Amino acid sequence: MSGKDASRQTLQIAIVGSGPSGFYAAEALLRSDRDVRIDMIERLPTPYGLVRSGVAPDHPKLKQAIAVYDGIARDESFSFFGNVTAGRDVSIAELQRTHHAVLLACGAHEDRTLAIPGSGLAGSHSATEFVGWYNGHPDFRHRTFDLSHEVAVIIGQGNVAADVCRILAKPVDGLRDSDIAEHALEVLAESKVKEIHVIGRRGPAHAKFTAKELRELAGISDVTAHAKPEECVLNEESRLELEGRANFNAVKNLEMFGAFARQVETRGQRRIWFRFCLSPAALVGRDRLEAISFVRNRLEGPPFSQKASATDQTETISCGLVLRSIGYRGVPLDGVPFDGLLGVVPNVAGRVVYGEKPMRGLYVTGWLKRGPTGIIGTNRADSIETVENLLGDASEEEVKSGADALLPLLEARRVRWVSFAEWLKIDAAEIERGKDKGKPREKFTRIDEMLNVLE
Amino acid sequence: MPHIVTDNCQRCRFTECVDHCPVQCFHADDEQLYINPDVCVDCGACIPVCPVQAIYDVVDMPDDKKPWVAVNKERASMLPIISTKQDPLPTAKARQAELGF
Numbered sequence: 001m002s003g004k005d006a007s008r009q010t011l012q013i014a015i016v017g018s019g020p021s022g023f024y025a026a027e028a029l030l031r032s033d034r035d036v037r038i039d040m041i042e043r044l045p046t047p048y049g050l051v052r053s054g055v056a057p058d059h060p061k062l063k064q065a066i067a068v069y070d071g072i073a074r075d076e077s078f079s080f081f082g083n084v085t086a087g088r089d090v091s092i093a094e095l096q097r098t099h100h101a102v103l104l105a106c107g108a109h110e111d112r113t114l115a116i117p118g119s120g121l122a123g124s125h126s127a128t129e130f131v132g133w134y135n136g137h138p139d140f141r142h143r144t145f146d147l148s149h150e151v152a153v154i155i156g157q158g159n160v161a162a163d164v165c166r167i168l169a170k171p172v173d174g175l176r177d178s179d180i181a182e183h184a185l186e187v188l189a190e191s192k193v194k195e196i197h198v199i200g201r202r203g204p205a206h207a208k209f210t211a212k213e214l215r216e217l218a219g220i221s222d223v224t225a226h227a228k229p230e231e232c233v234l235n236e237e238s239r240l241e242l243e244g245r246a247n248f249n250a251v252k253n254l255e256m257f258g259a260f261a262r263q264v265e266t267r268g269q270r271r272i273w274f275r276f277c278l279s280p281a282a283l284v285g286r287d288r289l290e291a292i293s294f295v296r297n298r299l300e301g302p303p304f305s306q307k308a309s310a311t312d313q314t315e316t317i318s319c320g321l322v323l324r325s326i327g328y329r330g331v332p333l334d335g336v337p338f339d340g341l342l343g344v345v346p347n348v349a350g351r352v353v354y355g356e357k358p359m360r361g362l363y364v365t366g367w368l369k370r371g372p373t374g375i376i377g378t379n380r381a382d383s384i385e386t387v388e389n390l391l392g393d394a395s396e397e398e399v400k401s402g403a404d405a406l407l408p409l410l411e412a413r414r415v416r417w418v419s420f421a422e423w424l425k426i427d428a429a430e431i432e433r434g435k436d437k438g439k440p441r442e443k444f445t446r447i448d449e450m451l452n453v454l455e
Numbered sequence: 456m457p458h459i460v461t462d463n464c465q466r467c468r469f470t471e472c473v474d475h476c477p478v479q480c481f482h483a484d485d486e487q488l489y490i491n492p493d494v495c496v497d498c499g500a501c502i503p504v505c506p507v508q509a510i511y512d513v514v515d516m517p518d519d520k521k522p523w524v525a526v527n528k529e530r531a532s533m534l535p536i537i538s539t540k541q542d543p544l545p546t547a548k549a550r551q552a553e554l555g556f
Binding site for chain 2: 020024031
């Protein structure tokens with residue numbers, strides 16, 4: 001970066017997490033007129049967060065964002081420290097001593113649980129586990145999903161629910177040329193699932209799918225989408241909501257749900273049922289999940305703040321698998337305030353606050369800042385905001401050593417950190433492994449496998 | 456299918472879309488923005504943030520807007536990338552009201 005003021009000290013910034021929000025923060029820092037050095041710390045040896053381990057394998061186009069991150073990582077003012085866990089290998093307090101600012105971008109990777117009887121039964125999982133498993137995330141490679149029952153249930157109607165539904169519904173041949181983990185492909189190839197129920201607690205006007213995702217689900221070959229006509233009838237409040245011009249996504253969703261409800265014929269191998277105004281009340285089964293009992297909800301309250309309220313009607317769906325996708329929470333970090341209710345780090349426009357008071361040199365961005373909403377690009381605008389405030393506060397007067405102080409800490413603790421150049425070797429090895437299978441890559445799913453590439 | 460900026464952007468140029476684009480696919484002249492269809496990853500992040508709904512997924516585009524597909528491709532190829540939000544045009548507020556948003 002040229003034209004920077006040479007008389008000032010270099011601003012040393014530590015970014016914790018290497019997903020979209022972390023990389024867009026790095027981009028905004030590097031674009032600024034300040035002299036900045038960035039050290040990005042990542043728990044895994046591999047960068048890119050949910051673009052690598054969240055984005056569905058059959059959405060390769062979205063993964064092209066990686067080319068942008070790769071370009072950022074090659075900037076000479078940027079260093080990657082993979083396989084380093086902040087809070088274990090190095091504390092946040094230590095990073096605050098070695099760097100002018102610490103920017104937390106570690107996402108919201110804990111899923112919200114169902115506080116209902118039977119939620120611990122075998123066959124009950126979070127969508128996160130399933131996504132991590134089919135995407136080859138090292139934390140989830142050993143999970144097992146029993147797809148031997150014909151009926152699967154997905155709780156939640158957001159885009160993660162759409163992704164897991166699509167992976168369950170899609171003919172497996174449509175996934176073979178993707179970067180889906182081999183172990184998942186083998187299990188999906190044997191899947192007996194014929195019917196997938198996707199359950200929303202509120203009405204069809206409140207499903208969070210983007211119309212694009214919903215259209216894609218309905219368009220899967222060999223799959224029919226259904227909805228129940230009586231569940232697609234709108235109350236007056238929902239009709240008013242749809243009149244708002246900003247609500248055009250819901251209008252499109254509703255057109256599709258209406259078409260599903262008129263779908264009487266069932267063609268193809270699999271059926272997807274979109275169900276509304278149902279909340280799970282109990283998971284039922286002796287040794288493992290056999291059924292879910294639901295309570296029917298009624299919508300109450302004014303337009304745009306309608307809430308689901310339980311009635312005394314119930315319904316039971318027999319099933320062998322349930323995936324819940326009802327929200328995500330950040331994980332508390334030592335020395336960092338945490339809002340246990342929202343599952344985020346409390347902040348004002350990215351400045352971490354304790355009570356009302358901003359914590360000097362501590363910032364947050366992405367899902368850990370605003371909660372698990374939005375898509376990849378949403379994080380760019382979010383990180384631009386955080387970085388603007390960070391740079392507004394930062395003073396170069398104090399000398400910080402950055403990586404020069406971080407490296408001795410990691411070495412003293414015998415942390416085998418992975419540089420960006422080393423990641424590129426892992427990357428090349430994965431691409432090579434995929435070649436004979438016709439896949440863009442076959443991911444390593446164990447950290448020791450990744451590190452072996454570097455020996 | 457790519458995403459397309461249409462004539463609602465003219466005299467507005469709010470550029471909210473630019474900060475939300477994960478891959479910097481927006482290009483600009485003094486009049487409006489254009490999307491490079493070869494770079495756009497079809498995520499749709501730009502659509503809801505446009506105050507005047509100027510951006511469409513081609514699939515959802517009204518027929519009368521279809522000529523904009525070719526215009527976006529052509530103009531994007533000859534204009535510089537715009538990578539961060541800029542101030543809207545002075546006429547933006549009036550135009551937004553005129554368009555009924």
